[in-house]
Amino acid sequence: MSMGARGPARVHVRAPGKLNLFFEVGDVQPDGYHDVASAYQAVSLYEDLWAEDSDEFTVSVTGSVDVSGVPEDDRNLALRAARLVAKEIGHSGGVHLEIVKHVPVQGGMGGGSADAAAALVACDALWGAELGSARLQRLAARLGADVPFSLIGGTAVGTGRGDQLSPALAKGRFDWVLVVADGGLSTPQVYEQLDQLRSGSTFDIAPRARAPRIDPAVLQALRAGDAPGLAAHARNDLQVAALSLRPDLRAVLELGEKAGALVGIVSGSGPTLAFLADGSESALELQVTLTASGRTALHVHGPVAGARVM
The missing domain is CATH 3.30.70.890 (GHMP kinase, C-terminal domain)
Known part of the structure; x- marks a missing residue:
């Protein structure tokens, strides 16, 4: 890994897809969202993301699954994550993200959320931001309900919109x-x-x-x-x-x-x-x-x- 002025010149991050082992959905709320209670487990089907410095914010997406439905503009959640980190630390440059997807797209496994979590971690490392897990979690919660879980992985319980997380003990495999x-x-x-x-x-x-x-x-x-x-x-x-x-x-x-x-x-x-x-x-x-x-x-x-x- 070659080092730049602030951090490494190119960073590779891997993030897992998730399963909902238990998912209870409450009534629809006035804002159109639902309160839920979820038991999440991160599983060994991963998204790979590489980040490198660039003048602009760009993303390219390939993978072993059909990626034709994944946007490569500002609708892309990973790109939005990168912009959030830049804004948080006052970084004036951009980043190029290269995503290789293995989690099915729109498959109910949080692949897009995993990409966003990977982008948060990658940009934090690339720009030497050292935001720490609490601040990264706060940024993750702004991107979507499943993004905070993709950061921590393991097994966890989510309430509220699913983003109020507490780790759950899980033994074995x-x-x-x-x-x-x-x-x-x-x-x-x-x-x-x-x-x-x-x-x-x-x-x-x-x-x-x-x-x-x-x-x-x-x-x-x-x-x-x-x-x-x-x-x-x-x-x-x-x-x-x-x-x-x-x-x-x-x-x-x-x-x-x-x-x-x-x-x-x-x-x-x-x-x-x-x-x-x-x-x-x-x-x-x-x-x-x-x-x-x-x-x-x-x-x-x-x-x-x-x-x-x-």
Whole structure:
């Protein structure tokens, strides 16, 4: 790594995608947002970002997933993150960001948030800013609900908009098989669909009368490293909405559970599906079965660390 006047001339940061192991969604608030309670886990599917000094703020995006929907202008969350750091420290130059994506785009795994977290860490290192984790967290919260979690990684509980974080103890390793679906789902569209389904429904998808909270059994299973215990209590309130927008995913969920998964859930707002396996051998068998059925299946594990300089 060659050094510039302030910091290294080029910085490489890796940031993980996330799964929502538990996701409870409250009623829509007057400002149009929802209060949520989420248990996040960072998993070993990563975004890579390189940052180098430039006169302007530019970004290029490639990857092993379809990146055609990723903006390369100021709508790009990583670019907005870089501008925030520059503004915070009064840096007059710009930066070129090169992003290589492996987390599915609009897949419910927080890939864009991981890019933003990576950009915060990379620009902080590139410009020798030494902002420290508390200030980086504050900047992250301004960029979106999932960005603060991408910074810390591991396992955490998020409340409010999902950005009020507290780390959760998780013992051991959890093995997941992800099925990547074609095309993405827009998060706002999935929430809108949930609101519509709830307004026309009298049954169990109505929001609870209290503030959203994590099922204590989920935290207990994480602390114990107990995959079957986690499977018994994993839940995602957005799943019903994602499945109504993408009914084709239902058959894949059933297939995965028949093939030995402890549980299958929609990740975040979907359409990525996450299957929890009882150890790495079971995960490999499940991956083989799902791949044989013509799906793109990836074996990952969690928890892993958040955005960090390589």
